[in-house]
Amino acid sequence: MAKLVSFVFVLSLLAFAPLCFCGRNNGGFGSLYPQYYDHSCPKAKEIVKSIMAKAFAREARIAASILRLHFHDCFVQGCDASLLLDSSGNIRTEKNSNPNRNSARGFEVIDEIKSALEKECPQTVSCADILALAARDSTVITGGPYWEVPLGRKDSRTASLSGSNNNIPAPNNTFQTILNRFQNQGLDIVDLVALSGGHTIGNSRCTSFRQRLYNQNGNGQPDKTLPQSLATELRNRCPRSGGDNNLFSLDYVSPTKFDNSYFKNLVGFKGLLNSDQVLLTGNDASAALVKKYADDSEEFFEQFAKSMIKMSNISPLTGSSGEIRKTCRKINT
Ligand code: HEM
Structure with a gap:
């Protein structure tokens, strides 16, 4: 009997899920569902x-x-x-x-x-x-x-x-500020690291990371986690002034392929944005996640999909x- 009651309860939840939770949803998955347009717009x-x-x-x-x-x-x-x-x-x-x-x-x-x-x-x-x-x-x-x-x-x-x-979040925010901004949206540190993996594709302008090259902390010094050789290379097309809109690949290894090389780059201290590299250098828990995704692209793919649904x-x-x-x-x- 108890089983029957709970079965009916679950069924009724499923039946009414699309009708309830209206308005601004708190992020639960109740109100959205993949088949929403199956009848109204099948194509x-x-x-x-x-x-x-x-x-x-x-x-x-x-x-x-x-x-x-x-x-x-x-x-x-x-x-x-x-x-x-x-x-x-x-x-x-x-x-x-x-x-x-x-x-x-x-x-x-x-x-x-x-x-x-x-x-x-x-x-x-x-x-x-x-x-x-x-x-x-x-x-x-x-x-x-x-x-x-x-x-x-x-x-x-x-x-x-x-x-x-x-x-x-801004590219020059601290790790904690970035995490806070994710947490304000109901996302956690796992979501932060996995979703940052979106930077496995696409470009950034010079202006978004220039600070790392010349004046990371207001003392005229570059970001100390940035390898010399990479800094020199980036400065070539991202001068102290000018060239703001010059474009750079966020993942220099495979800029148009969605893979885990973004995380491999971070492990080698070759992230482009400050907000990328701090995932390795700013926090132990996020560093462990970066290493996990660098080692195992399947883990990254699985978590990226989950975190995208959450976002x-x-x-x-x-x-x-x-x-x-x-x-x-x-x-x-
Ligand atoms: C964690 C905090 C994040 C920061 C601080 C950040 C910052 C940035 C910045 C500064 C750029 C370059 C913009 C430019 O110079 O024009 C960029 C590009 C990009 N971001 Fe993020 N981002 C973050 C998270 C994410 C997330 C969660 C996603 C998606 C899941 C994402 C996807 C992208 C993509 C795909 C590009 C390249 C866009 C293009 O080529 O047009 N980012 N991001």
Whole structure:
């Protein structure tokens, strides 16, 4: 009898899960589920995937750029596509924040996906879900792990420029500040190290790591954890002044391949950003994780997928909260 009661209880939880927990979700996985569009827009996942594949064929870096957009969206008001809004009326775009200005890219590809989805099934698939799917596809396209993306997010009617400036970690933050910013989003040290593995693909501008080369602690000295030879090489194209937008691979070994060489680089003190290298030098627990992922790419892939699902579940708008935007760049009128 007890078994029957608990069976019925679990069943009813499953049946009602999509209907409850509406509004800003606390990060539990209750309200989102992978089959969300199976009836309302059965081709949605396929459409995202094929446009991502075309965009990747045009330019390999796009995968990295889109993966980053999802991260920068989720850390500000949750994964609600607030990052995609342009300035207008009361909205001050997050695209102008310190982490995003002259840096965040890939918005045109999201527009392309959205307009294809609007043709296929009007006002059905949210921009927030497009970002979550496109980030997964970016990972797979570059050789990384696959996971089923829980879906059903709605889009915000607001953006937060200050949230974008304050919540997203900066490359010159201390280990503790970076960890705090992850913890503020309900993510832990394991998520921090695994998700930083996203830097196995993509580029950084000189301006994001220059401090390490010339003046790490305000005393005119370079970062002492940076090997001489690497410092010399980087200074060639990242001078003391000028060249701010010169690009460098975050993972110099295999910049367009999603693999664990990012962690191998860190073990060899060859991380590009200060925020990368401090995962090895700033904390014993994170150093152990870096070494684990450097040794075992399967462990990294498995944890990356888990942590991505966790990050994708930060405070989604669900149910009658938020809206399905017609255009990702502006709220519905
Ligand atoms: C842990 C804290 C993090 C910091 C401080 C950080 C910082 C940065 C910085 C400074 C850049 C280069 C931006 C530029 O110079 O234009 C960058 C690029 C990138 N980040 Fe992060 N990041 C962090 C975590 C993450 C996470 C969690 C992900 C995804 C899971 C991610 C994915 C990326 C990708 C893919 C790029 C390359 C983008 C491109 O080539 O367009 N980052 N990050």
